Amino acid sequence: MPVLKDGDAQQPIPSAWRSTIREIVHAFVLGDYRIGTPIAGVRPIPAQDARQIEDYIRDYGETLVDLPDDTWDSSVCIWLGRRWNALVDLWTVSEGRSDLVLHLHVSEAEGGFAFEVYMVYVP
Template identity: 55%
Template sequence: MPAAVDDYGDVTLVPLPEESWDTSVSLWHGDRWSCLVDLWTEQEGRSDLVLDVDVFEHGPGHRFVVQLVYVP
């Protein structure tokens, strides 16, 4: 688990609800999507934690490379 999640406190990350895409952003960089995604916890719903991830096309699917998890 990333240190930012440990430092954030005693929380449990949960699967992202559809509404998470209302506040998340993505930018195309020619060969990948660079995405900032608000993370959700069981305790508080949308949290202050953000996932910074790059998404690449990879064969018939996608490859995800996590850059950071942090509180901006």
């Protein structure tokens, strides 16, 4: 999937972003909500935001798992003029695709893209 700047319609998550998004979710699966082990292009998550993400996932009551390929069938992004908003469906052990989403802000950066974790929540 190419990276498109279409502010009129949601698009699938671009292929160029998928490995980075998988790494972010893998950090959460390991309980690393601040992303203490740097991931190229991913901004550090402030401590307060990391606590909110951890609390929300814990309160949801399910155990996150790494993203399967099926997540790309339902996850979307949209161009907002200066950046993209991306909503990535998260998966759990007992539910498969859950109601939780990872909300990211993605912007162009020198040599690629910059990812900022906005929040994890149930929309």
